[in-house]
Amino acid sequence: ERAAFTEAYDALAEVADIDLHVATYFGSLEDNLSTALGLPIDALHLDLVRGEEQLDAALDHGVPDDLSLSLGLIDGRNVWRADLDDLLGTVETAVDALGTDRVLVGPSCSLLHVPVDLDTEPALDDDMKRWFAFAKQKIEEIVALSDRADGNEEATEALFAKSREAREARAESDWINDPSVQDRVAGIDASMTERDSPHASRRPLQREALDLPTLPTTTIGSFPQTDDVRRMRAKYKKEEISREEYEDFIEEQIAETIAAQEEIGLDVLVHGESERGDMVEYFGRQLDGFLFTENGWVQSYGSRCVRPPIIAGDVSRPEPMTTRWLSYANDQTDKPVKGMLTGPVTMLQWSFVRDDQPRAETCRQIALAIRDEVVDLEDVGIQAIQIDEPAFREGLPLRESRWDDYLDWAVECFRLASSGVDDETQIHTHMCYSEFNDIIEAIADMDADVIS
Template structure:
């Protein structure tokens, strides 16, 4: 039984990818050193593949994002130098960023600006396919166009045909022998017209002088037979997240002599595979198909491997990261060849359980519908909030975090390694909070934050303070570009292990008369940015987390905190790809958010924050969350999100981000005003807040203070008009 794997993390075990590229940005690494280092990192990746599987893609490595590389390769953008390349990623001309399907990976969105595209093969400064011959990695034309923006519908058919022909031209000119073509957009709910366009355009693959293997993932393909009817050599499908739909279809379809790349090892979650059950499925499919065993989704959603992670021993025997997933493919192949000994040892602990908390489960079971409803209505409570807070028109605030300087990271590391006492660490953090409060006083911001200097990550921080969730220590995963995070593992029942955030917030509030926001990460985002247990419904996990946050908010109120922000940036991201499954998801997602705040006082103002999502699709669900104020990203989309609010009766307060914090570029007054002026055509001025797109932890104070000054100047000018 042949094995194949794809999407192995580019980050490197020691985050070499991040250090090389950020070193280049900081002018500490030359262009030659950067490219040499990236090639060496890719060589190590390929050696890992070769240790376990028969084949893998070539040309997967990127300097930032594969969608951008595709856009440069086929002439959508031009970048003749690396600086021009990175300008499209993080400079003044940075492309809009959004989530890759329903994952926490962000991609750069190609923008056709309403124009008819003209594709051509170019030689970009970053040539990722140099030397590649077999299984050359490309994003498929349909997925590329489907996930781009502002391509007029009247041009879509022509663009799909033209791009497919250009891709085939590229394949033939380069002399590729086989191509790994990723087309995950085929799992979306496509119309009959779209399927016809795909079938018509992809006829061009008949002209390719190479085997074309097309890969789908993250969900089922609704018309799987049509996929096998295409002029391709093989088809990859996901068996881990397809709700059984792919397997059911495969039992009925005609394979047309195509290979089946059976995605049976989960590339998005860490739990070990039930190898023998999987082998039974492969054995069944092998009677009908030429099967190649592979992963069900790209492995870059996982840390590199388990070496050096800080997990409980019981948990280590139940999980697998990217390299261990390759091992699972190898073990499945061994089972099918009659060698079962190592596989039996691998799955020996799968049935054992730990982490159950009876009182937590009973608390969830006792929930009633009224526990998810806040009273009184927004219209009544907003009046009380205005009396208590007495905020001006166009109130200014930030999203939560302030710059985490090298000194902050150094001191936190010393504390984690036991080289700094808890008392000294807390004294340092209080000093940083005091500085942040003074900066906000000097800037005359209206609603303060404490800066989150004690927090490594908005999910990991809470995971460390909750029972039933484990943190990995060095289980790094890329979120976008070079930005990394360490997803925790939710393995048991969840409750808070004492107060989580109260002391820092209360200390910050003691330093100012201005209101300081209590800052919490919402239950859906904690789930979305963690690896969640699969032995109970995800809805139950969400309610457990929500109850823990509910207890924290009660403690905020007892301490006199008047504003609480419950961040839910992942609520759109976590939604199923197929909209027919949305109602079931949003039912528990919205309830979990409302459960957090349903019992707060009317005068306590509840904020939420969301970023980089297609809000237009979910605006009605968002309104149902019953917050008082929402802050959302708007700078990279240049305020396009305002169109969403033209279509609904949105009566809450809102802050549209006027400054893209993912770029070091400091926006001018005029650039901020463009976004605000457009927004005020739709949003009443009484409901409008002024804030950045997101938290400021990745920026430097030298960038933050000038940008905040501009932001506050905009608010002051607006108050005079």
């Protein structure tokens, strides 16, 4: 395969009348580095955010005299202001080795993964806003790094000062740093990720408690968001209707959804989620530690765009998030009603995640918040609870050699969220958007009672 790359670029170089730049990103080249350095190209781009060791490796290997290096230093997949003082040292290392004419500075990858302009976010608190850099601000950081490396200290000092202020403010922020959350994570032990009994023992208890037939039926959970639902939600957000009017409408939708399922003859019912829009935003807006933008749209796939939340601080759940609606749904039927939650791994993967602590630590904080909700749902009589993890596979590193570390903490976080209930309570998970065969053992290790 490596030989094929060399052959392909040899052919391109023969006919190309322009400079050839090869961009690599989302990880390190590792054992492919020597192949990339040997290609007949003019510049090689290295992602130094997710592979910061690559520059030293390239310099140790030896960079051909006719090859320039493009340093992917500004994170193109996250929204935090960069530590420009630290990154300047990396630029200077490259310049010392190669000279200014053979070093380029850029983002780690395309900036389509981040919102366009922080200045379009008037609702963000000014003190918090200084923590962030969107695409426009990241380009300013790239220019400042380049100019500073060229010796233009005076012209760049203002942006470098903003970088230092942001770093210091985040470290000192009481909003970000919650000792009670940190203490709770530090207190996690193995028993918190284990159900009381193995699945084989739980299964008959659940079947009896839920009074299920041999082949029970249910749905994934969310029913269509009708025009009426969207219109009423928009009116509520614009304060054109009262909270009481909106909640009365949602209760009507839930009652109709329950009645429709009973008429069909389903065994485990759902409330339809009429009160929810985006499955991450709905929960994030009820959790401490999350921030939201007004115009922070990014491309998801094709023409679909999303507006990811920002996990900026320690995450906790100040109060129950779903018990109000699930309790109402439960009162409408004698059949079991399934509670619906977004799982901690998916909450993490579909957000911009803080960069000042390991992702696993942030995921554990979310898992504890979801765990509290799971326990509260059980307390109000919900004995089937679905924790959706459609993004579980998305977190896998590109290199299979690094999968085990991710899967260890991802499985741990799901189990941490789901293991606080009695054996009679049935835990479901729903996984989609991916092909899961190559991680099926890890999915089994999640110890859910029902997987769809």
